[in-house]
Amino acid sequence: MIIFPNAKINIGLNIINRRPDGYHNLETIFYPVNIKDALEIVTADEFSFESSGLEIPGRVEDNLCVKGYHLLKKDFDLPPVKIHLHKHIPIGAGLGGGSADAAFFIRLLNQNFDLGLNDERMENYARQLGADCAFFIRNQPIFAFDRGDEFEPIKLDLSNYKIVLVMPPVHVSTAEAYGGVQPAPVQQSLMELIYRPVAEWKQFIKNDFEVSIFKNHPLIRGVKAALYEAGALYASMSGSGASVFGIFDKIPDLGELEKTNQVFADL
Secondary structure, eight states, X not given: OEEOOEEEEEEEEEEEEEOTTSOEEEEEEEEEEEEEOEEEEEEOSSOEEXXXXXXXXXXXXXXXXXXXXXXXXXXXOOOOEEEEEEEOSOTTSSXXXXXXXXXXXXXXXXXXXXXXXXXXHHHHHHXXXXXXXXXXXXXXXXXXXXXXXXXXXXOOOOTTSEEEEEEOSOOOOHXXXXXXXXXXXXXXXXXXXXXXXXXXXXXHOOBTTHHHXXXXXXXXXXXXXXXXXXXXXXXXXXXXXXXXEEEESSOOOOHHHHHHSEEEOOO
């Protein structure tokens, strides 16, 4: 059985304070976008994982799909499976690709082996794999808070707009992103700001990671500026980067950006 995990973007990201457990309290809007991996599982004589497409860094045993299998196997009599992941969502981009793969893998196991898990139980498993994994179980626009793993539904539909995402040839580690951020209380919650017209978001909605990351990586700052020059109503880095998205009334001419960056248009 095969499934197609999709990416997400962050519309706004406020780092509020550091928690006693070492994580940060934050608030953000998760919005799904149409950049997809392909994930397949088949029953096999022994468990295995293989990948194609973009190279996935790290050890196989640290892959979130592999961790997800062993997590559910503690509670269910799962047979050995062969996992094949074709990686297309850019890695280290702030798009949640690894988290999406893990959440969709849980959904695939649930469906394929009749585990009987509802969305809430699947979310509880997904939370054990990563802060934003649970979002991809329901895969709908939400307001995320606390560590980014507590959700409130929102009504947000950008289908009348064109979303363009640009991935520059830059890698930003999560450690670098959080190391440079300055937590601060919010003046007005994203839960309210998101209902302003998209054309006003530029004035009110920000990503706290941009200050230090733009300083250290001017190429990323330049991509955001180029999207605004191309006519974006709103542009922002997604998550901790390095990808940057723009929201347009219509698809712009991105010729120069396409020469040096990976570009995904009309998402």
